[in-house]
Structure formats: C-alpha cells, structure tokens
Amino acid sequence: MRKIGGLLIAVAAALPLASVSFAQTNFPTRPVRIVVAFPPGGPTDFVGRLVADKMTALLGQRVYIDNKPGANGTLGGGDVAKSDPDGYSLFLTTAGAVTVSPHIMPNMPYDSLRDFAPVALVTKVTEVLVVTPKLGIKTVKELVALAKDKPGTIPFASTGIGSPPHLAQVLLDASAGVQFLHVPYRGAAPALTDLLGGQVQVVALDIPVVIAQIQAGNLVPIGMASDKRDAILPDVPTLAEQGYPNTDASNWYALLAPAKTPPDVVAKLNKAVDDALQDPEVHDKLVKAGATPVGGTPEALGTFMKAEYEKWGRVVHDNNIKDAQ
Numbered sequence: 001m002r003k004i005g006g007l008l009i010a011v012a013a014a015l016p017l018a019s020v021s022f023a024q025t026n027f028p029t030r031p032v033r034i035v036v037a038f039p040p041g042g043p044t045d046f047v048g049r050l051v052a053d054k055m056t057a058l059l060g061q062r063v064y065i066d067n068k069p070g071a072n073g074t075l076g077g078g079d080v081a082k083s084d085p086d087g088y089s090l091f092l093t094t095a096g097a098v099t100v101s102p103h104i105m106p107n108m109p110y111d112s113l114r115d116f117a118p119v120a121l122v123t124k125v126t127e128v129l130v131v132t133p134k135l136g137i138k139t140v141k142e143l144v145a146l147a148k149d150k151p152g153t154i155p156f157a158s159t160g161i162g163s164p165p166h167l168a169q170v171l172l173d174a175s176a177g178v179q180f181l182h183v184p185y186r187g188a189a190p191a192l193t194d195l196l197g198g199q200v201q202v203v204a205l206d207i208p209v210v211i212a213q214i215q216a217g218n219l220v221p222i223g224m225a226s227d228k229r230d231a232i233l234p235d236v237p238t239l240a241e242q243g244y245p246n247t248d249a250s251n252w253y254a255l256l257a258p259a260k261t262p263p264d265v266v267a268k269l270n271k272a273v274d275d276a277l278q279d280p281e282v283h284d285k286l287v288k289a290g291a292t293p294v295g296g297t298p299e300a301l302g303t304f305m306k307a308e309y310e311k312w313g314r315v316v317h318d319n320n321i322k323d324a325q
Contacts, residue, residue: 036048226248
C-alpha cells in the first residue's frame with residue numbers, strides 16, 4: 001500500500017508539470033504580437049510585416065505587428081520586457097534600442113542583456129547616406145565641404161538619438177572634422193518625408209526604406225556607412241573609400257522575447273523565424289529591398305548582442321553622445 005500511495009503521490013506531483021509542458025509544446029494557441037517600436041512605413045516595420053506574415057502560416061496562429069514608436073525604440077521594448085514571458089509578446093528590435101540607448105538614456109525601461117530572451121537575428125542592413133537631387137551633390141566629400149562652409153547648420157536627420165542613422169552622422173563628424181545639425185525624428189518614415197520636402201538636407205537610413213526612392217531618382221545615394229559596399233547598390237562607395245574611416249554604423253534587426261520565456265517556446269519561435277527567412281519568396285523580397293536575411297540560434301544572437309553592446313558603449317563614451325532630456 002505504501003508503494004502504491006507513493007506512486008500516486010508522484011504521479012499527482014508530475015501532473016502540473018506535464019500540463020505546463022503540454023501547453024508550451026502546443027504553443028501558440030492564440031495570436032502572437034510583435035512590437036515594432038517605430039511608425040508604419042519604416043524599414044523595421046517592412047521587415048517585421050514580411051516575416052510575421054510567413055510566421056502566421058508556419059505557426060498556425062496569427063502573428064501581427066503592433067507599432068509602438070517613441071524614445072528610439074525603448075518605449076516598445078519596455079512594453080515587451082514587462083509582458084508575460086509566454087511567447088505571445090515579442091520585440092523586433094533595432095541595434096540602437098538595445099545596444100546604444102542603454103549607454104545614453106538615464107532611465108532605461110529595461111536591461112538589454114537581462115530582461116530579454118534572444119530568439120533570432122533576423123536581418124542585417126546597411127545605412128546609406130542620401131540627399132535630394134536639388135542639393136546638387138553626389139559625393140560625401142561635397143557634403144563635408146558644405147558642412148565646413150556652414151558648421152553646425154546643415155540639418156542631418158536621424159531616427160532618434162543613439163539610432164544607427166544618428167551614429168552614422170556622429171562617426172562622420174568625427175572622421176571628417178565637421179559638425180552637422182542633428183535633427184532627430186521618431187522613425188524613418190517622417191525623417192524621409194522631411195528630406196523629400198526639403199526640411200533637412202541629408203539622412204543616413206536603412207536601405208530598405210529608401211531603395212524605392214533611389215531607384216525612382218528622387219534621392220541620390222552618396223555613401224555607405226558600412227565596412228563594405230552593398231550588393232543592391234554596388235556603385236555607391238563606402239564612406240571609408242571616400243576618405244572617412246571608422247564610419248561603420250551598420251544596423252540589424254533581432255527578435256527578442258521577455259526574459260524567462262520557456263526554452264521550448266523560444267525554440268519554436270526561432271525555428272519559425274529561420275524557416276520564414278529561408279522561404280524563397282521572403283528571402284528574395286528582403287534581398288531586393290536591401291536587407292540581408294540572417295537567422296541562427298538564440299545563443300548566437302545573445303553572443304552577438306553582448307559584443308555590439310560593448311562596441312557601441314565605447315563609441316558613445318568616446319563621442320560624448322547624450323540623451324536630449
């Protein structure tokens with residue numbers, strides 16, 4: 001009787017764990033939200049919607065984008081960091097929100113390396129400096145000459161303090177010995193709108209959001225803020241090739257979940273992202289837009305994020321970048 005009683009107790013104790021495991025294994029059972037911390041129409045939004053649509057088909061539940069712009073991505077990031085760690089709230093982050101802003105903002109709503117569970121590195125993207133044809137320049141040297149003639153007055157747009165577009169400007173300032181007038185926006189779409197309208201003179205943006213305007217002749221690409229040329233614009237030299245070294249401000253987008261999300265849920269999400277990126281249609285659309293599909297393991301993303309966190313921390317310190325508040 002003691003043996004039977006002990007067996008019954010052991011089975012009863014295991015039931016809650018079995019139920020939890022079953023629930024996690026059958027994830028998802030309801031829609032999954034991916035927070036994009038920028039307005040619709042920007043590059044992160046484009047990549048997010050493309051991947052989310054494919055994940056919907058792969059997971060059998062709707063995966064949708066929830067745009068929460070503000071504070072260079074930290075507003076949306078804070079929302080996800082505080083969400084239940086069940087896999088139903090995810091954060092499609094840019095490099096700036098998790099590896100730059102923590103070194104700049106005094107009151108971060110999350111700890112980038114502690115409050116998130118890495119899921120997958122989605123894409124890498126190149127920052128390209130663009131101007132309107134009306135400005136009449138075609139090289140970074142010509143842009144630098146304008147800045148030297150009128151120091152601190154040439155408006156250079158970005159998607160927020162500490163964003164990769166802002167870092168591209170900061171690194172160019174330091175390398176060229178000039179000073180542009182930084183004009184931060186709450187995302188790529190409004191920055192691009194004002195560039196086309198003539199309110200600002202230049203902006204460095206992710207290729208996916210400007211490639212259509214470049215191909216239409218509405219914008220002139222004058223340099224890549226990266227360590228190498230981009231395949232989609234092979235004739236556009238890097239800033240380093242034009243005489244301005246140490247100007248690599250390459251961006252990337254990664255999918256994160258709240259910390260303590262069950263490993264099997266993270267693994268299922270990771271597989272969905274990888275499978276989505278390997279889908280020929282998704283892959284081709286990303287490449288044609290100027291985004292390089294990456295994928296990989298959660299562990300690889302964690303290692304990459306830590307290295308990027310340390311790298312941009314040094315840049316912030318060396319260039320005295322501070323939050324506007």
